[in-house]
Amino acid sequence: MTALNSEQAIGIFDSGLGGISVVRALIDLLPHEHLVYFGDTARVPYGSKSNETVIRFSHQISSFLLDQQVKMVVVACNTASSVALRSLQENLDIPVVGVIEPGSMAAVAVSHNKQVGVIGTASTIRSGAYSSAIKAIDPMMNVREQACPLLVPLVEEDWPHDGVVTEVLEEYLKVFARNKPDSLILGCTHYPYLKPAIQRVIGNDVKLVDSGEETAQVVRDVLEKLGLLNDQGSDPGKHRFYVSDFPQKFEETASRFLGRSLENLFKVELEVLESYKHLK
Numbered sequence: 396m397t398a399l400n401s402e403q404a405i406g407i408f409d410s411g412l413g414g415i416s417v418v419r420a421l422i423d424l425l426p427h428e429h430l431v432y433f434g435d436t437a438r439v440p441y442g443s444k445s446n447e448t449v450i451r452f453s454h455q456i457s458s459f460l461l462d463q464q465v466k467m468v469v470v471a472c473n474t475a476s477s478v479a480l481r482s483l484q485e486n487l488d489i490p491v492v493g494v495i496e497p498g499s500m501a502a503v504a505v506s507h508n509k510q511v512g513v514i515g516t517a518s519t520i521r522s523g524a525y526s527s528a529i530k531a532i533d534p535m536m537n538v539r540e541q542a543c544p545l546l547v548p549l550v551e552e553d554w555p556h557d558g559v560v561t562e563v564l565e566e567y568l569k570v571f572a573r574n575k576p577d578s579l580i581l582g583c584t585h586y587p588y589l590k591p592a593i594q595r596v597i598g599n600d601v602k603l604v605d606s607g608e609e610t611a612q613v614v615r616d617v618l619e620k621l622g623l624l625n626d627q628g629s630d631p632g633k634h635r636f637y638v639s640d641f642p643q644k645f646e647e648t649a650s651r652f653l654g655r656s657l658e659n660l661f662k663v664e665l666e667v668l669e670s671y672k673h674l675k
């Protein structure tokens with residue numbers, strides 16, 4: 396491996412466009428960093444797929460990002476972080492940061508009653524990754540997890556203010572009514588877009604923890620520690636976006652998630668992506 400340097404980009408990947416919530420957090424915190432984002436829009440969602448498949452996809456994408464000379468890989472997808480992070484960390488020569496640990500650390504830090512709630516996709520919740528991470532930080536924590544599979548399509552359809560969202564949230568969040576947690580981890584890339592609705596339904600006494608925002612802080616700390624932080628000069632970082640498909644309403648969804656239109660956008664054919672099988 397050639398030596399890494401601070402001028403190299405940070406690689407970020409997600410199952411689709413939801414991970415742009417993490418890109419936004421990174422741009423806010425680290426405006427000089429160059430970013431290369433990969434959204435697997437041809438194969439989204441990951442949340443209902445088997446662990447084996449998500450691990451395979453995560454390896455392919457990380458290999459692709461390595462080819463783009465990134466200095467670090469950020470796994471923005473909660474599902475991929477839950478099931479593939481360890482395997483990626485064992486196989487890549489560069490630092491790999493996921494969203495589970497940063498979110499867990501923040502939830503433990505803000506909880507006073509030692510009750511933490513977690514919401515995520517079916518795969519993330521089934522993996523128990525958040526529970527394990529929280530208990531590794533503080534074994535006295537009580538963690539209750541709830542899969543919310545309908546929320547991703549509702550966000551993609553841009554229904555955040557619709558009564559249907561409130562009804563769906565009331566149904567999902569009622570598990571937290573007894574022994575109410577005082578912190579709730581938004582354990583999915585899409586949930587930050589529903590923050591106001593989630594807060595309204597769960598109540599203002601519960602602190603919502605955005606795993607993506609917390610991850611941006613950890614990325615900064617790791618890069619700083621390794622002497623790889625790009626915080627010099629006045630030029631903003633350059634951002635490149637790769638996707639495996641341009642699905643219907645792509646432009647609309649992408650710019651809604653980023654808050655502006657996506658520039659420097661490229662498509663990577665699935666056959667090309669699938670040829671990236673090995674990490675080294």
Ligand code: DGL
Nearest residue numbers: 410440441442473474584
């Ligand atoms: N990005 C996924 C996550 O954070 C949500 C969308 C999907 O299921 O792929 O878990």
